[in-house]
Amino acid sequence: MKTESVASPPIGSNVSAWKRLRSRLWKDRYLLLLGFPGLAYFLVYKYAPMFGLYLAFVEFNPFQGVFGSEWVGLQHFRRIFEDTEVTRVLINTLYLSFLQIAFAFPMPILFALMLNEVRNQVYKRVVQSIIYLPHFLSWVVVVGIWIIFFRGEGLVNVFLKEAFGMDPVPFMTDPAFFKPMVVTQVIWKEAGWGTIIFLAALAGVNPNLYEAAVMDGAGRFRQIWHITLPAIRSTIVIMLILRLGTVLDSGFEQVFLMLNPLNEENQNVLDTFVFFKGIEQSDYSFATAVGMFKGVVGLVLVMAANQLAKKFGEEGVY
Template sequence: MKTHTAVSPPGKPDRTALSRIRARIWRDRYLLLLGLPGLAYFLVYKYAPMFGLYLAFIDFNPFQGIFGSDFVGLEHFKRIFSDSEVLRVLWNTLYMSFLQIVFAFPMPILLALMLNEIRNQVYKRVVQSIIYLPHFLSWVVVVGIWIIFFRGEGIVNLFLRDVFGWNSIPFLTDPSFFKPMIVTQVIWKEAGWGTIIFLAALAGVNPSLYEAAVVDGASRMRQIWHITLPAIRSTIVIMLILRLGTVMDSGFEQVFLMLNPLNEDTQNVLDTFVFYKGIQQADYSFATAVGLFKGFVGLVLVMSANRLAKKFGEDGVY
Protein backbone atom coordinates (compact mmCIF):
# COMPACT_ATOMS: atom_id res chain seq x y z
CA MET A 1 0.00 0.00 0.00
CA LYS A 2 1.14 3.50 -0.75
CA THR A 3 1.31 6.01 2.08
CA HIS A 4 0.63 9.65 1.40
CA THR A 5 2.35 12.41 3.42
CA ALA A 6 0.05 15.26 4.34
CA VAL A 7 1.08 18.39 2.54
CA SER A 8 -0.17 21.77 3.65
CA PRO A 9 -1.97 23.86 1.02
CA PRO A 10 0.07 26.67 -0.58
CA GLY A 11 0.29 29.76 1.62
CA LYS A 12 -0.26 27.78 4.83
CA PRO A 13 2.54 26.71 7.21
CA ASP A 14 3.62 23.08 7.25
CA ARG A 15 1.98 21.52 10.30
CA THR A 16 4.71 18.91 10.63
CA ALA A 17 7.43 21.57 10.67
CA LEU A 18 5.49 23.63 13.21
CA SER A 19 5.04 20.63 15.47
CA ARG A 20 8.79 19.93 15.30
CA ILE A 21 9.56 23.54 16.21
CA ARG A 22 7.12 23.42 19.14
CA ALA A 23 8.63 20.14 20.33
CA ARG A 24 12.14 21.58 20.13
CA ILE A 25 11.12 24.73 22.02
CA TRP A 26 9.50 22.64 24.74
CA ARG A 27 12.57 20.40 24.94
CA ASP A 28 14.93 23.37 25.34
CA ARG A 29 12.55 25.50 27.40
CA TYR A 30 14.92 25.89 30.35
CA LEU A 31 17.83 26.97 28.15
CA LEU A 32 15.57 29.48 26.40
CA LEU A 33 14.44 30.84 29.77
CA LEU A 34 18.07 31.36 30.72
CA GLY A 35 18.55 33.43 27.58
CA LEU A 36 15.53 35.67 28.20
CA PRO A 37 17.34 38.18 30.48
CA GLY A 38 20.05 38.70 27.86
CA LEU A 39 17.45 39.06 25.11
CA ALA A 40 15.48 41.54 27.23
CA TYR A 41 18.65 43.56 27.85
CA PHE A 42 19.37 43.96 24.13
CA LEU A 43 15.72 44.72 23.31
CA VAL A 44 15.37 47.40 26.00
CA TYR A 45 18.80 49.04 25.91
CA LYS A 46 19.99 48.42 22.33
CA TYR A 47 17.04 48.10 19.97
CA ALA A 48 14.24 50.14 21.57
CA PRO A 49 16.36 53.36 21.72
CA MET A 50 16.99 53.06 17.98
CA PHE A 51 13.55 54.58 17.36
CA GLY A 52 14.99 57.81 18.74
CA LEU A 53 17.43 58.02 15.81
CA TYR A 54 14.66 59.84 13.96
CA LEU A 55 15.72 62.89 16.00
CA ALA A 56 18.84 63.16 13.83
CA PHE A 57 16.69 64.01 10.79
CA ILE A 58 14.40 66.61 12.36
CA ASP A 59 14.80 69.95 14.11
CA PHE A 60 13.43 68.67 17.38
CA ASN A 61 11.21 70.99 19.39
CA PRO A 62 10.05 69.60 22.76
CA PHE A 63 6.80 71.56 22.56
CA GLN A 64 5.92 70.16 19.12
CA GLY A 65 7.06 66.61 19.81
CA ILE A 66 9.00 64.22 17.60
CA PHE A 67 6.42 63.93 14.83
CA GLY A 68 5.43 67.58 14.99
CA SER A 69 8.95 68.94 14.54
CA ASP A 70 10.24 70.06 11.15
CA PHE A 71 12.00 67.44 9.02
CA VAL A 72 15.46 68.72 7.96
CA GLY A 73 16.99 65.61 6.36
CA LEU A 74 20.80 65.54 6.50
CA GLU A 75 21.30 69.10 7.73
CA HIS A 76 22.68 67.99 11.11
CA PHE A 77 25.13 65.61 9.43
CA LYS A 78 26.41 68.42 7.22
CA ARG A 79 26.97 70.43 10.38
CA ILE A 80 29.24 67.69 11.71
CA PHE A 81 31.77 68.32 8.93
CA SER A 82 31.46 72.11 8.98
CA ASP A 83 31.68 72.71 12.74
CA SER A 84 35.31 73.24 13.80
CA GLU A 85 34.51 72.12 17.35
CA VAL A 86 33.16 68.79 16.11
CA LEU A 87 36.24 68.24 13.95
CA ARG A 88 38.52 68.92 16.93
CA VAL A 89 36.53 66.53 19.12
CA LEU A 90 36.59 63.91 16.35
CA TRP A 91 40.37 64.23 16.09
CA ASN A 92 40.73 63.85 19.87
CA THR A 93 38.60 60.70 19.77
CA LEU A 94 40.50 59.09 16.90
CA TYR A 95 43.89 60.00 18.33
CA MET A 96 43.00 58.62 21.75
CA SER A 97 41.67 55.39 20.22
CA PHE A 98 44.84 55.10 18.14
CA LEU A 99 46.98 55.39 21.29
CA GLN A 100 44.88 52.73 23.03
CA ILE A 101 45.18 50.33 20.09
CA VAL A 102 48.95 50.84 19.88
CA PHE A 103 49.74 50.68 23.61
CA ALA A 104 46.76 49.14 25.45
CA PHE A 105 45.64 46.45 22.99
CA PRO A 106 48.97 44.49 22.97
CA MET A 107 49.29 44.46 26.77
CA PRO A 108 46.88 41.53 27.42
CA ILE A 109 48.76 39.54 24.78
CA LEU A 110 52.12 40.24 26.43
CA LEU A 111 50.73 39.43 29.89
CA ALA A 112 49.21 36.18 28.61
CA LEU A 113 52.52 35.15 27.03
CA MET A 114 54.40 35.88 30.26
CA LEU A 115 51.84 34.06 32.43
CA ASN A 116 51.96 31.09 30.07
CA GLU A 117 55.68 30.75 30.74
CA ILE A 118 55.20 30.45 34.52
CA ARG A 119 55.52 26.83 35.63
CA ASN A 120 54.62 27.31 39.32
CA GLN A 121 50.83 27.06 39.18
CA VAL A 122 50.24 28.57 42.63
CA TYR A 123 52.33 31.64 41.81
CA LYS A 124 50.64 31.88 38.41
CA ARG A 125 47.14 31.93 39.95
CA VAL A 126 48.15 34.55 42.50
CA VAL A 127 49.55 36.82 39.80
CA GLN A 128 46.44 36.31 37.68
CA SER A 129 44.17 37.26 40.56
CA ILE A 130 46.17 40.40 41.32
CA ILE A 131 46.13 41.69 37.74
CA TYR A 132 42.42 40.86 37.35
CA LEU A 133 41.34 42.91 40.38
CA PRO A 134 41.40 46.43 38.85
CA HIS A 135 38.79 45.35 36.30
CA PHE A 136 36.19 45.10 39.06
CA LEU A 137 36.75 48.70 40.16
CA SER A 138 34.43 51.31 38.70
CA TRP A 139 35.90 54.23 36.76
CA VAL A 140 34.85 56.51 39.61
CA VAL A 141 37.15 54.60 41.97
CA VAL A 142 39.98 54.40 39.40
CA VAL A 143 39.90 58.12 38.63
CA GLY A 144 39.65 58.87 42.35
CA ILE A 145 42.83 56.86 42.98
CA TRP A 146 44.55 58.69 40.11
CA ILE A 147 43.56 62.08 41.53
CA ILE A 148 44.89 61.14 44.97
CA PHE A 149 48.21 60.03 43.48
CA PHE A 150 48.77 62.75 40.89
CA ARG A 151 47.29 65.93 42.38
CA GLY A 152 49.53 68.82 43.39
CA GLU A 153 50.13 67.43 46.87
CA GLY A 154 49.72 63.81 45.86
CA ILE A 155 52.10 60.93 46.45
CA VAL A 156 53.80 61.22 43.05
CA ASN A 157 54.53 64.93 43.34
CA LEU A 158 55.69 64.56 46.94
CA PHE A 159 58.08 61.81 45.82
CA LEU A 160 59.44 63.93 42.95
CA ARG A 161 59.88 66.91 45.23
CA ASP A 162 61.53 65.07 48.14
CA VAL A 163 63.77 62.78 46.05
CA PHE A 164 64.65 64.89 43.01
CA GLY A 165 63.86 68.37 44.29
CA TRP A 166 61.42 69.05 41.43
CA ASN A 167 58.50 71.43 41.57
CA SER A 168 54.97 70.05 41.48
CA ILE A 169 53.94 68.85 38.01
CA PRO A 170 50.30 69.64 37.02
CA PHE A 171 49.45 66.11 35.86
CA LEU A 172 45.70 66.65 36.19
CA THR A 173 45.41 70.14 34.69
CA ASP A 174 48.05 70.19 31.96
CA PRO A 175 46.35 69.02 28.69
CA SER A 176 49.59 67.39 27.49
CA PHE A 177 49.30 64.76 30.27
CA PHE A 178 45.63 64.00 29.61
CA LYS A 179 45.87 61.36 26.85
CA PRO A 180 48.87 59.47 28.35
CA MET A 181 47.04 59.23 31.66
CA ILE A 182 43.87 57.97 29.97
CA VAL A 183 45.83 55.23 28.16
CA THR A 184 47.71 54.31 31.35
CA GLN A 185 44.44 53.98 33.26
CA VAL A 186 43.01 51.69 30.57
CA ILE A 187 46.11 49.49 30.68
CA TRP A 188 46.08 49.26 34.47
CA LYS A 189 42.37 48.52 34.70
CA GLU A 190 41.68 46.26 31.71
CA ALA A 191 44.94 44.58 30.64
CA GLY A 192 44.74 41.85 33.26
CA TRP A 193 41.12 41.04 32.46
CA GLY A 194 41.90 40.85 28.75
CA THR A 195 44.42 38.08 29.36
CA ILE A 196 41.59 35.63 30.09
CA ILE A 197 40.72 35.23 26.40
CA PHE A 198 44.33 34.84 25.28
CA LEU A 199 45.18 32.39 28.07
CA ALA A 200 42.19 30.30 27.00
CA ALA A 201 43.52 30.32 23.44
CA LEU A 202 47.00 29.35 24.67
CA ALA A 203 45.54 26.41 26.58
CA GLY A 204 44.60 24.84 23.25
CA VAL A 205 48.15 24.76 21.88
CA ASN A 206 49.39 21.20 21.36
CA PRO A 207 52.28 20.54 23.84
CA SER A 208 53.92 18.17 21.36
CA LEU A 209 54.76 21.20 19.21
CA TYR A 210 56.92 22.60 22.01
CA GLU A 211 58.53 19.20 22.58
CA ALA A 212 59.45 18.96 18.92
CA ALA A 213 60.83 22.49 19.00
CA VAL A 214 63.02 21.63 22.01
CA VAL A 215 64.36 18.59 20.19
CA ASP A 216 65.25 20.85 17.25
CA GLY A 217 67.10 23.18 19.64
CA ALA A 218 64.67 26.13 19.51
CA SER A 219 65.00 28.68 22.32
CA ARG A 220 62.03 29.92 24.34
CA MET A 221 61.78 33.07 22.22
CA ARG A 222 61.82 30.97 19.04
CA GLN A 223 59.04 28.77 20.46
CA ILE A 224 56.93 31.82 21.28
CA TRP A 225 57.50 33.37 17.86
CA HIS A 226 56.95 30.25 15.74
CA ILE A 227 54.43 28.28 17.84
CA THR A 228 52.63 30.36 20.47
CA LEU A 229 51.89 33.50 18.48
CA PRO A 230 50.69 31.67 15.33
CA ALA A 231 48.43 29.53 17.53
CA ILE A 232 46.59 32.57 18.91
CA ARG A 233 46.74 34.67 15.73
CA SER A 234 43.05 34.10 14.93
CA THR A 235 42.05 35.22 18.42
CA ILE A 236 44.21 38.33 18.13
CA VAL A 237 42.61 39.20 14.78
CA ILE A 238 39.07 38.77 16.11
CA MET A 239 39.79 40.89 19.18
CA LEU A 240 41.36 43.57 16.99
CA ILE A 241 38.30 43.64 14.72
CA LEU A 242 36.01 44.04 17.72
CA ARG A 243 38.28 46.77 19.07
CA LEU A 244 38.07 48.66 15.78
CA GLY A 245 34.29 48.66 16.18
CA THR A 246 34.68 50.83 19.28
CA VAL A 247 37.31 53.15 17.81
CA MET A 248 34.88 56.07 18.14
CA ASP A 249 34.21 55.23 21.80
CA SER A 250 36.73 56.66 24.23
CA GLY A 251 34.90 55.70 27.39
CA PHE A 252 32.45 58.35 28.57
CA GLU A 253 32.79 57.79 32.31
CA GLN A 254 36.57 57.79 32.34
CA VAL A 255 37.01 60.87 30.16
CA PHE A 256 34.16 62.78 31.82
CA LEU A 257 35.65 62.23 35.27
CA MET A 258 39.13 63.28 34.11
CA LEU A 259 37.93 66.52 32.52
CA ASN A 260 38.17 69.77 34.46
CA PRO A 261 37.81 73.48 33.57
CA LEU A 262 41.50 73.66 32.60
CA ASN A 263 41.50 70.87 30.01
CA GLU A 264 37.90 70.32 28.88
CA ASP A 265 38.16 72.83 26.01
CA THR A 266 40.95 70.86 24.33
CA GLN A 267 40.40 67.26 25.50
CA ASN A 268 36.72 66.66 24.79
CA VAL A 269 35.84 63.46 22.91
CA LEU A 270 32.69 62.50 21.02
CA ASP A 271 31.06 60.81 24.01
CA THR A 272 31.41 63.83 26.29
CA PHE A 273 30.60 66.21 23.41
CA VAL A 274 27.29 64.41 22.83
CA PHE A 275 26.54 64.66 26.54
CA TYR A 276 27.25 68.39 26.67
CA LYS A 277 25.28 69.11 23.48
CA GLY A 278 22.35 66.82 24.15
CA ILE A 279 21.88 67.12 27.92
CA GLN A 280 23.37 70.45 28.98
CA GLN A 281 22.61 72.50 25.86
CA ALA A 282 19.42 70.61 24.85
CA ASP A 283 20.57 70.31 21.21
CA TYR A 284 19.01 66.87 20.96
CA SER A 285 18.90 66.53 17.17
CA PHE A 286 22.54 67.42 16.60
CA ALA A 287 23.70 65.20 19.48
CA THR A 288 21.71 62.30 18.01
CA ALA A 289 23.27 62.91 14.58
CA VAL A 290 26.76 62.81 16.10
CA GLY A 291 25.95 59.58 17.94
CA LEU A 292 24.53 57.99 14.77
CA PHE A 293 27.60 59.06 12.80
CA LYS A 294 29.83 57.49 15.45
CA GLY A 295 27.97 54.18 15.26
CA PHE A 296 28.04 54.17 11.46
CA VAL A 297 31.82 54.67 11.41
CA GLY A 298 32.25 51.79 13.87
CA LEU A 299 30.10 49.53 11.67
CA VAL A 300 32.11 50.39 8.56
CA LEU A 301 35.40 49.73 10.35
CA VAL A 302 34.24 46.34 11.63
CA MET A 303 32.99 45.22 8.22
CA SER A 304 36.14 46.45 6.46
CA ALA A 305 38.48 44.84 8.99
CA ASN A 306 36.51 41.59 8.84
CA ARG A 307 36.72 41.48 5.04
CA LEU A 308 40.44 42.25 5.17
CA ALA A 309 40.99 39.46 7.69
CA LYS A 310 39.20 36.97 5.44
CA LYS A 311 41.41 37.97 2.51
CA PHE A 312 44.43 37.03 4.64
CA GLY A 313 42.94 33.65 5.45
CA GLU A 314 41.58 34.37 8.95
CA ASP A 315 38.08 33.43 10.13
CA GLY A 316 36.96 36.92 11.09
CA VAL A 317 33.95 37.73 13.25
CA TYR A 318 31.32 36.50 10.78
Protein backbone atom coordinates in the same frame (compact mmCIF):
# COMPACT_ATOMS: atom_id res chain seq x y z
CA MET B 1 1.26 14.33 -22.92
CA LYS B 2 1.07 13.14 -19.37
CA THR B 3 1.55 15.81 -16.71
CA GLU B 4 2.78 15.07 -13.24
CA SER B 5 0.85 16.58 -10.38
CA VAL B 6 2.83 17.98 -7.46
CA ALA B 7 1.47 16.61 -4.24
CA SER B 8 0.79 19.27 -1.62
CA PRO B 9 1.96 18.56 1.92
CA PRO B 10 -0.75 17.17 4.11
CA ILE B 11 -2.43 19.57 6.47
CA GLY B 12 -1.55 17.42 9.41
CA SER B 13 2.21 17.90 8.78
CA ASN B 14 2.02 21.60 9.76
CA VAL B 15 0.15 20.67 12.92
CA SER B 16 2.74 18.08 13.84
CA ALA B 17 5.55 20.56 13.17
CA TRP B 18 3.97 23.05 15.60
CA LYS B 19 3.58 20.29 18.16
CA ARG B 20 7.26 19.39 17.84
CA LEU B 21 8.22 23.04 18.20
CA ARG B 22 6.08 23.49 21.31
CA SER B 23 7.48 20.27 22.73
CA ARG B 24 11.04 21.45 22.11
CA LEU B 25 10.37 24.87 23.64
CA TRP B 26 8.81 23.29 26.70
CA LYS B 27 11.71 20.87 27.02
CA ASP B 28 14.26 23.72 26.91
CA ARG B 29 12.15 26.16 28.93
CA TYR B 30 14.77 26.60 31.66
CA LEU B 31 17.51 27.35 29.17
CA LEU B 32 15.24 29.86 27.46
CA LEU B 33 14.51 31.49 30.80
CA LEU B 34 18.25 31.80 31.43
CA GLY B 35 18.69 33.55 28.10
CA PHE B 36 15.71 35.84 28.53
CA PRO B 37 17.49 38.52 30.67
CA GLY B 38 20.22 38.88 28.05
CA LEU B 39 17.65 39.10 25.25
CA ALA B 40 15.62 41.64 27.21
CA TYR B 41 18.77 43.72 27.83
CA PHE B 42 19.54 44.01 24.12
CA LEU B 43 15.92 44.69 23.20
CA VAL B 44 15.46 47.42 25.80
CA TYR B 45 18.86 49.11 25.79
CA LYS B 46 20.18 48.43 22.26
CA TYR B 47 17.31 48.04 19.80
CA ALA B 48 14.47 50.07 21.31
CA PRO B 49 16.58 53.29 21.53
CA MET B 50 17.26 53.04 17.79
CA PHE B 51 13.83 54.57 17.17
CA GLY B 52 15.30 57.74 18.63
CA LEU B 53 17.58 58.06 15.60
CA TYR B 54 14.63 59.82 13.98
CA LEU B 55 15.75 62.89 15.94
CA ALA B 56 18.81 63.20 13.69
CA PHE B 57 16.61 64.10 10.72
CA VAL B 58 14.37 66.70 12.38
CA GLU B 59 14.82 70.01 14.20
CA PHE B 60 13.53 68.78 17.53
CA ASN B 61 11.11 71.06 19.31
CA PRO B 62 10.02 69.79 22.74
CA PHE B 63 6.67 71.59 22.41
CA GLN B 64 5.85 69.90 19.10
CA GLY B 65 7.18 66.46 19.99
CA VAL B 66 9.43 64.14 18.03
CA PHE B 67 7.10 63.46 15.11
CA GLY B 68 5.69 66.98 15.07
CA SER B 69 9.10 68.65 14.69
CA GLU B 70 10.25 70.08 11.37
CA TRP B 71 11.91 67.60 8.99
CA VAL B 72 15.39 68.84 7.97
CA GLY B 73 16.84 65.74 6.31
CA LEU B 74 20.65 65.58 6.37
CA GLN B 75 21.15 69.11 7.66
CA HIS B 76 22.63 67.99 10.99
CA PHE B 77 24.99 65.57 9.27
CA ARG B 78 26.31 68.41 7.12
CA ARG B 79 26.98 70.36 10.32
CA ILE B 80 29.29 67.55 11.45
CA PHE B 81 31.67 68.28 8.57
CA GLU B 82 31.25 72.07 8.70
CA ASP B 83 31.64 72.59 12.46
CA THR B 84 35.30 73.19 13.39
CA GLU B 85 34.61 72.06 16.95
CA VAL B 86 33.44 68.66 15.71
CA THR B 87 36.61 68.34 13.64
CA ARG B 88 38.78 69.07 16.68
CA VAL B 89 36.84 66.62 18.84
CA LEU B 90 37.02 63.95 16.13
CA ILE B 91 40.82 64.35 15.88
CA ASN B 92 41.11 64.05 19.68
CA THR B 93 38.99 60.89 19.64
CA LEU B 94 40.96 59.26 16.82
CA TYR B 95 44.29 60.15 18.41
CA LEU B 96 43.24 58.76 21.79
CA SER B 97 41.91 55.57 20.18
CA PHE B 98 45.15 55.18 18.22
CA LEU B 99 47.15 55.43 21.45
CA GLN B 100 44.93 52.82 23.10
CA ILE B 101 45.28 50.44 20.15
CA ALA B 102 49.05 50.98 19.99
CA PHE B 103 49.77 50.62 23.72
CA ALA B 104 46.73 49.12 25.52
CA PHE B 105 45.70 46.49 22.96
CA PRO B 106 49.03 44.55 22.96
CA MET B 107 49.28 44.42 26.77
CA PRO B 108 46.82 41.51 27.30
CA ILE B 109 48.76 39.53 24.66
CA LEU B 110 52.03 40.25 26.44
CA PHE B 111 50.59 39.33 29.84
CA ALA B 112 49.13 36.11 28.43
CA LEU B 113 52.49 35.14 26.92
CA MET B 114 54.27 35.77 30.21
CA LEU B 115 51.69 33.88 32.26
CA ASN B 116 51.84 31.00 29.81
CA GLU B 117 55.55 30.61 30.61
CA VAL B 118 54.93 30.31 34.36
CA ARG B 119 55.18 26.68 35.47
CA ASN B 120 54.22 27.14 39.15
CA GLN B 121 50.42 26.84 38.96
CA VAL B 122 49.78 28.34 42.40
CA TYR B 123 51.87 31.43 41.62
CA LYS B 124 50.23 31.69 38.19
CA ARG B 125 46.70 31.68 39.66
CA VAL B 126 47.63 34.28 42.28
CA VAL B 127 49.07 36.60 39.64
CA GLN B 128 46.01 36.10 37.43
CA SER B 129 43.66 36.97 40.29
CA ILE B 130 45.63 40.12 41.12
CA ILE B 131 45.68 41.46 37.56
CA TYR B 132 41.97 40.61 37.08
CA LEU B 133 40.82 42.64 40.09
CA PRO B 134 41.03 46.19 38.62
CA HIS B 135 38.48 45.22 35.96
CA PHE B 136 35.78 45.00 38.62
CA LEU B 137 36.40 48.56 39.82
CA SER B 138 34.18 51.27 38.35
CA TRP B 139 35.75 54.17 36.49
CA VAL B 140 34.66 56.43 39.34
CA VAL B 141 36.88 54.45 41.71
CA VAL B 142 39.77 54.23 39.22
CA VAL B 143 39.79 57.97 38.49
CA GLY B 144 39.41 58.65 42.21
CA ILE B 145 42.55 56.58 42.90
CA TRP B 146 44.40 58.49 40.16
CA ILE B 147 43.37 61.83 41.66
CA ILE B 148 44.60 60.78 45.09
CA PHE B 149 47.98 59.77 43.65
CA PHE B 150 48.54 62.51 41.06
CA ARG B 151 46.86 65.66 42.36
CA GLY B 152 48.97 68.62 43.45
CA GLU B 153 49.29 67.34 47.02
CA GLY B 154 49.07 63.69 46.01
CA LEU B 155 51.43 60.87 46.85
CA VAL B 156 53.41 61.13 43.61
CA ASN B 157 54.12 64.85 44.01
CA VAL B 158 54.98 64.40 47.68
CA PHE B 159 57.49 61.70 46.71
CA LEU B 160 58.99 63.84 43.93
CA LYS B 161 59.36 66.76 46.31
CA GLU B 162 60.93 64.79 49.15
CA ALA B 163 63.17 62.61 46.97
CA PHE B 164 64.25 65.09 44.27
CA GLY B 165 63.15 68.49 45.55
CA MET B 166 60.86 69.01 42.56
CA ASP B 167 57.95 71.42 42.43
CA PRO B 168 54.46 69.86 42.18
CA VAL B 169 53.72 68.58 38.66
CA PRO B 170 50.16 69.41 37.44
CA PHE B 171 49.35 65.88 36.28
CA MET B 172 45.57 66.34 36.53
CA THR B 173 45.31 69.83 35.00
CA ASP B 174 48.03 69.96 32.33
CA PRO B 175 46.54 68.86 28.97
CA ALA B 176 49.88 67.26 28.04
CA PHE B 177 49.34 64.54 30.67
CA PHE B 178 45.70 63.86 29.82
CA LYS B 179 46.02 61.24 27.06
CA PRO B 180 48.97 59.33 28.61
CA MET B 181 47.06 59.06 31.88
CA VAL B 182 43.88 57.86 30.14
CA VAL B 183 45.83 55.15 28.28
CA THR B 184 47.64 54.13 31.48
CA GLN B 185 44.32 53.80 33.29
CA VAL B 186 42.94 51.58 30.52
CA ILE B 187 46.04 49.35 30.70
CA TRP B 188 45.89 49.06 34.48
CA LYS B 189 42.16 48.36 34.57
CA GLU B 190 41.54 46.14 31.53
CA ALA B 191 44.83 44.51 30.47
CA GLY B 192 44.59 41.73 33.05
CA TRP B 193 40.98 40.94 32.19
CA GLY B 194 41.83 40.82 28.49
CA THR B 195 44.32 38.02 29.08
CA ILE B 196 41.45 35.56 29.64
CA ILE B 197 40.71 35.24 25.92
CA PHE B 198 44.34 34.86 24.91
CA LEU B 199 45.10 32.35 27.69
CA ALA B 200 42.14 30.30 26.46
CA ALA B 201 43.60 30.40 22.95
CA LEU B 202 47.03 29.39 24.26
CA ALA B 203 45.51 26.40 26.05
CA GLY B 204 44.67 24.91 22.65
CA VAL B 205 48.25 24.90 21.37
CA ASN B 206 49.56 21.38 20.79
CA PRO B 207 52.39 20.65 23.31
CA ASN B 208 54.03 18.36 20.75
CA LEU B 209 54.95 21.42 18.73
CA TYR B 210 57.07 22.74 21.60
CA GLU B 211 58.73 19.36 22.07
CA ALA B 212 59.61 19.23 18.38
CA ALA B 213 60.99 22.79 18.57
CA VAL B 214 63.17 21.85 21.56
CA MET B 215 64.51 18.88 19.60
CA ASP B 216 65.46 21.31 16.82
CA GLY B 217 67.30 23.52 19.32
CA ALA B 218 64.78 26.36 19.55
CA GLY B 219 64.89 28.47 22.72
CA ARG B 220 61.94 29.98 24.56
CA PHE B 221 61.82 33.14 22.47
CA ARG B 222 61.95 31.21 19.20
CA GLN B 223 59.17 28.95 20.43
CA ILE B 224 57.04 31.98 21.25
CA TRP B 225 57.75 33.60 17.87
CA HIS B 226 57.29 30.52 15.68
CA ILE B 227 54.68 28.52 17.61
CA THR B 228 52.79 30.51 20.24
CA LEU B 229 52.11 33.71 18.32
CA PRO B 230 51.05 31.98 15.06
CA ALA B 231 48.72 29.75 17.10
CA ILE B 232 46.82 32.74 18.54
CA ARG B 233 47.10 34.96 15.45
CA SER B 234 43.46 34.41 14.44
CA THR B 235 42.32 35.38 17.94
CA ILE B 236 44.44 38.54 17.83
CA VAL B 237 42.98 39.48 14.44
CA ILE B 238 39.38 38.99 15.62
CA MET B 239 39.95 41.05 18.75
CA LEU B 240 41.61 43.79 16.69
CA ILE B 241 38.66 43.87 14.28
CA LEU B 242 36.22 44.22 17.17
CA ARG B 243 38.40 46.95 18.68
CA LEU B 244 38.36 48.90 15.42
CA GLY B 245 34.57 48.93 15.62
CA THR B 246 34.83 51.08 18.75
CA VAL B 247 37.58 53.37 17.44
CA LEU B 248 35.31 56.41 17.95
CA ASP B 249 34.20 55.18 21.38
CA SER B 250 36.83 56.47 23.79
CA GLY B 251 34.90 55.65 26.95
CA PHE B 252 32.51 58.37 28.07
CA GLU B 253 32.64 57.77 31.80
CA GLN B 254 36.43 57.68 32.06
CA VAL B 255 37.03 60.77 29.92
CA PHE B 256 34.17 62.69 31.52
CA LEU B 257 35.61 62.11 34.99
CA MET B 258 39.10 63.16 33.85
CA LEU B 259 37.92 66.42 32.30
CA ASN B 260 38.14 69.67 34.25
CA PRO B 261 37.91 73.37 33.30
CA LEU B 262 41.67 73.51 32.58
CA ASN B 263 41.79 70.67 30.04
CA GLU B 264 38.19 70.38 28.81
CA GLU B 265 38.64 72.65 25.80
CA ASN B 266 41.47 70.62 24.22
CA GLN B 267 40.70 67.09 25.44
CA ASN B 268 37.00 66.68 24.63
CA VAL B 269 36.07 63.51 22.70
CA LEU B 270 32.98 62.56 20.71
CA ASP B 271 31.23 60.87 23.63
CA THR B 272 31.59 63.83 25.97
CA PHE B 273 30.86 66.25 23.10
CA VAL B 274 27.53 64.49 22.47
CA PHE B 275 26.74 64.71 26.18
CA PHE B 276 27.49 68.42 26.40
CA LYS B 277 25.60 69.19 23.18
CA GLY B 278 22.60 66.99 23.89
CA ILE B 279 22.14 67.33 27.66
CA GLU B 280 23.69 70.66 28.64
CA GLN B 281 22.89 72.66 25.49
CA SER B 282 19.67 70.76 24.59
CA ASP B 283 20.77 70.36 20.96
CA TYR B 284 19.25 66.88 20.82
CA SER B 285 19.03 66.54 17.05
CA PHE B 286 22.66 67.43 16.37
CA ALA B 287 23.88 65.22 19.23
CA THR B 288 21.84 62.32 17.82
CA ALA B 289 23.36 62.89 14.37
CA VAL B 290 26.89 62.82 15.82
CA GLY B 291 26.13 59.60 17.71
CA MET B 292 24.66 58.01 14.58
CA PHE B 293 27.70 59.09 12.56
CA LYS B 294 29.95 57.44 15.12
CA GLY B 295 28.03 54.15 14.87
CA VAL B 296 28.11 54.13 11.07
CA VAL B 297 31.87 54.76 11.03
CA GLY B 298 32.39 51.88 13.48
CA LEU B 299 30.32 49.54 11.30
CA VAL B 300 32.28 50.50 8.17
CA LEU B 301 35.60 49.96 9.94
CA VAL B 302 34.57 46.52 11.18
CA MET B 303 33.44 45.44 7.73
CA ALA B 304 36.59 46.81 6.06
CA ALA B 305 38.90 45.22 8.62
CA ASN B 306 37.04 41.91 8.32
CA GLN B 307 37.45 41.86 4.53
CA LEU B 308 41.13 42.80 4.86
CA ALA B 309 41.68 39.98 7.34
CA LYS B 310 40.11 37.48 4.92
CA LYS B 311 42.41 38.65 2.15
CA PHE B 312 45.38 37.80 4.35
CA GLY B 313 44.01 34.31 4.98
CA GLU B 314 42.35 34.84 8.38
CA GLU B 315 38.80 33.82 9.24
CA GLY B 316 37.57 37.21 10.39
CA VAL B 317 34.46 37.84 12.47
CA TYR B 318 31.94 36.62 9.88
